[in-house]
Amino acid sequence: MYPSKPKGQLHRARLVVSWVLLAFMFLAPFIKVGGQPLLLFNLFERKFVIFGLAFWPQDFHLFVLATITFVVFIVLFTVVFGRLWCGWACPQTIFMEMVFRKIEYWIEGNSGKQRALDRGPWNGKKTFKKLSKHAIFLAISFAVGNIVVAYLVGVDKLYQLIADGPGPHLASFIAVVAFSLVTYGVFARFREQVCLIVCPYGRLQSVLLDARSIAVAYDFKRGEPRAPMALKGKEREGGDCIMCNQCVEVCPTGIDIRNGTQLECVNCTACIDACNGVMEKVGFPKGLIRYASHKGISDGSKLTITPRIIGYSTVLVVLLVALVTLMAGRADIETSILRTPGVMYQEIEGDQIRNLYSLKIINKTFAPMPISLVLKEHPGTIAMVGGDIQLPEQGLAEQAFFVDIPRSALKSAHEELTIQVFTGTTLMEEVETKFLGPRIESHESDHDQKKEDDHD
Numbered sequence: 310m311y312p313s314k315p316k317g318q319l320h321r322a323r324l325v326v327s328w329v330l331l332a333f334m335f336l337a338p339f340i341k342v343g344g345q346p347l348l349l350f351n352l353f354e355r356k357f358v359i360f361g362l363a364f365w366p367q368d369f370h371l372f373v374l375a376t377i378t379f380v381v382f383i384v385l386f387t388v389v390f391g392r393l394w395c396g397w398a399c400p401q402t403i404f405m406e407m408v409f410r411k412i413e414y415w416i417e418g419n420s421g422k423q424r425a426l427d428r429g430p431w432n433g434k435k436t437f438k439k440l441s442k443h444a445i446f447l448a449i450s451f452a453v454g455n456i457v458v459a460y461l462v463g464v465d466k467l468y469q470l471i472a473d474g475p476g477p478h479l480a481s482f483i484a485v486v487a488f489s490l491v492t493y494g495v496f497a498r499f500r501e502q503v504c505l506i507v508c509p510y511g512r513l514q515s516v517l518l519d520a521r522s523i524a525v526a527y528d529f530k531r532g533e534p535r536a537p538m539a540l541k542g543k544e545r546e547g548g549d550c551i552m553c554n555q556c557v558e559v560c561p562t563g564i565d566i567r568n569g570t571q572l573e574c575v576n577c578t579a580c581i582d583a584c585n586g587v588m589e590k591v592g593f594p595k596g597l598i599r600y601a602s603h604k605g606i607s608d609g610s611k612l613t614i615t616p617r618i619i620g621y622s623t624v625l626v627v628l629l630v631a632l633v634t635l636m637a638g639r640a641d642i643e644t645s646i647l648r649t650p651g652v653m654y655q656e657i658e659g660d661q662i663r664n665l666y667s668l669k670i671i672n673k674t675f676a677p678m679p680i681s682l683v684l685k686e687h688p689g690t691i692a693m694v695g696g697d698i699q700l701p702e703q704g705l706a707e708q709a710f711f712v713d714i715p716r717s718a719l720k721s722a723h724e725e726l727t728i729q730v731f732t733g734t735t736l737m738e739e740v741e742t743k744f745l746g747p748r749i750e751s752h753e754s755d756h757d758q759k760k761e762d763d764h765d
């Protein structure tokens with residue numbers, strides 16, 4: 310594909326958006342919040358940091374909910390605004406159109422020159438241009454590969470990899486090479502085929518879009534019947550499309566938008582700019598190709614709120630409320646307390662009953678925490694096996710402990726027990742568990758009697 314170099318108002322706006330997004334993508338792993346990366350997706354150590362908040366595999370439900378919310382948002386957005394995402398924010402389009410193709414135009418020239426270069430014989434000039442282009446492509450791909458690995462293992466480990474060389478960090482080095490080669494393959498070879506063949510979002514368009522969805526569209530009412538510009542002195546007949554073919558020339562996916570909305574259109578707006586440029590030159594109003602819905606062009610109607618939009622919006626609001634509620638109620642620690650299986654209660658001196666428990670506690674914050682356990686309602690004591698718990702930052706601790714409760718304080722052989730988890734004087738969590746003890750005759754026989762009475 311040899312699309313012409315795009316230029317115009319929308320292209321300039323997209324360029325600004327692209328540079329902002331690219332800057333964010335390249336800088337995010339290096340930005341630290343409270344000593345932690347802004348974004349980290351360490352799948353190997355199962356450590357995730359999003360905007361300075363640490364997430365653990367135990368928060369997987371939040372991840373699933375956030376993903377579903379994002380998908381519903383994209384669906385709703387697509388129903389109303391078509392493939393705005395593809396044209397303005399998709400990394401594939403941004404890298405292809407704003408980075409790799411720009412370099413191609415810079416080295417090989419506009420579409421005509423590129424075509425001529427490819428068809429021409431190999432000589433010194435062609436070899437130099439092709440080698441320079443692919444060397445720059447490989448360098449950018451290598452930078453992208455490093456950034457992807459920085460997102461996965463963190464910049465500190467990436468620095469270590471660079472300082473120590475590949476030997477001690479073979480897995481990370483292989484990941485850098487693999488991501489670099491994939492990036493190079495996609496942008497140097499596969500290109501728009503990713504949007505046309507691979508991207509599932511592109512395939513979904515036929516289901517999501519309807520006649521009211523806003524997309525890059527040709528105003529067939531104004532443009533048809535197409536007719537070339539009239540010769541001097543002759544009156545021109547026909548619509549506003551002067552058949553200059555500029556909209557097709559600039560299209561990176563090689564389609565003719567005048568044939569209607571097509572799955573191949575990534576809403577890059579290049580044809581809008583191209584056509585506006587032509588309209589300006591011939592003195593016709595701009596906007597023959599513009600953001601519009603098919604219905605809007607047919608009958609001039611404005612965007613209407615359809616039942617489908619209301620339905621998706623309702624689902625989106627419900628999901629957002631659920632996500633915000635869960636995030637707000639997310640504890641800084643996660644504690645699980647289990648009675649040690651296979652171990653019965655013990656009767657110890659002083660008429661105390663003892664149970665053995667195992668504790669697993671996860672610290673989701675970036676600060677270490679001293680942890681203490683307290684019985685909420687029962688009198689008694691908690692004795693940690695092996696001393697106090699020092700919960701490391703973003704770490705976990707596992708420890709056994711005994712709970713001793715006076716026999717007189719037990720009301721049943723399977724007592725409900727609430728244990729409070731403190732760090733300093735701050736109550737972090739309350740955990741419910743069971744406490745086993747001897748059968749309490751009076752109470753339990755009353756209970757059994759009551760059950761018999763109920764049965765009668």
Ligand code: SF4
Binds near residue numbers: 549557583
């Ligand atoms: S650029 Fe505009 S005038 Fe030229 S062919 Fe396309 S729609 Fe017609």
Ligand code: SF4
Binds near residue numbers: 556559562573574576
């Ligand atoms: S038809 Fe779609 S993909 Fe082609 S130039 Fe226009 S907006 Fe871009």
